[in-house]
Amino acid sequence: MARRLAIGVLTLCLATTTACTKTKSGSDDAGDKSGPVKIGLVTKTDTNPYFVKLRESAKAAAEAKGATVIAVAGKFDGDNEGQVAAIENLVQQGVKGILITPSNSTGILGALKQAKEKGILVIALDTETDPKDAVDATYATNNTTAGELEGKYVKATLGQTAPRLLMMDGSPGGTVDEQRHRGFLQGMGLKDGDPAILGAAPTNGDQNKAQSAMENLLQRDSSVNAVYTLNEPAARGAVAALTAKGLAGKVAVGSIDGGCQGVADVKAGKYLATVMQFPRKMAEQGIDAVVAFSKDGTKPNGFQDTGAQLITDKPLPGLDSKDTTWGAQNCWG
Incomplete structure (x- = not known):
């Protein structure tokens, strides 16, 4: 009887191979070729125009390659817990790759x-993790360089006048925030703790928070002649506070982003310059990498610089810049 049972099982195996193979799970499900490649995209927020453009570009690039994007975001810039939950959810949905702009470069590890x-x-877009090799690759602006370009321009604008600086920083724990801050000070020829820095405040890259932060700093010292801003929403908030204080046009304000609204702000003279990033390039390269990985297992590695360009209508010697006409033709948002 045992011999007859064994023969019966063997016959069943020959008739249907699935009855005698182990069920694949986890990442193997994500690599199922029977449907479109699923790619997760986790941004810091879903309202900032920069991340809106990143999401739109990723979806368009994925559609062109027959893939699909599942886009999620934190509730606010700095929402690490929201991003952690999003990643866990994407894993359960069987994505082949995850593109992420980390709100907290260590908390997400x-x-x-x-x-x-x-x-x-796993690919980081826009923002590096700490350590960098926590992801397979990063496609981003060299944010230290972007900050340095902003700092060099503000310093050149001041000429021989000693800087009296206020800094509109980002979110504590973010590599973008730290790199831009450090790069700006390098461009200015300053270091943290220098007496030329009258004050600094976190803004989470939010216009309203930046306005409130600038108002508070100006109450303590309104002798400012230079302002660093992490991004263009922070620049708009800072300029609103400066305007209310009667300081508009008297303070050298720089920024980073290169959104269409930011370029228009520069053209209107609200701030002197911005450093343009290229989120579309980041998104497209990230999507391409995941699609290639799904086909043959090829993995990208290291940091891929997607570029930075100073935009201003007041060019200064020794600094490579483009005007706002060029900026309007190449901006995002």
Whole structure:
């Protein structure tokens, strides 16, 4: 009877191979070729025009390659817990790759590690993780360079006048925030703690928070002649506070982003210059990498600089810049 049972099982195996193979799970499900490649996109927020453009570009690039994007975001810039939950959810949905702009460059590491252990390709866009090799690759602006371009321009604008600086920083724990801050000071020839820095405040890259922060700093010292801003929403908030204080046009304000509204702000003279980023390029290169990985397992690696360009209508010697006409033709948002 045992011999007859064994023969019966063997016959069943020959008739249907699925009855005698192990069920694949985890990352293997994500690599199923029967449907479109699923790619997760986790941004810091879903309202900032920069991340809106990143999401739109990613979806368009994925559609062109027959893939699909599942886009999620934190509730606010700095929402690490929201991003962790989003990653866990994307893993459960069987994505082949995750593109992420980390709100907290260290707080997200555990979730990214778990995704990679499932065989999911993980790529950082816009913002590096700390350490950098927590992801397979990064496609981003060199944010230290972007900050340095802003700092050099503001310094050149001041000429021989000693700077009296206020700094509109981003979110604590973010590599973008730290790199731009450090790059700006390098461009200015300053270091943290220098007496030329009258004050600094976190703004989370938010216009309203930046306006409130600038108002508070101006109450303590209104002798400012230079302002660093992390991004263009922070610049608009800072300029609103300066205007209310009667300081508009008297303070050298620079920024970083290169959104269409930011370019228009520069053209209108609200701030002197901005440094343009290229989120479309980041998104397209990230999508291309995941699609290639899904086909043959090819993994990108290292940091890929997607470029930065100073935009101003008041060019200064020694600094490569483009005017706002060029900016309007190449902006995002």
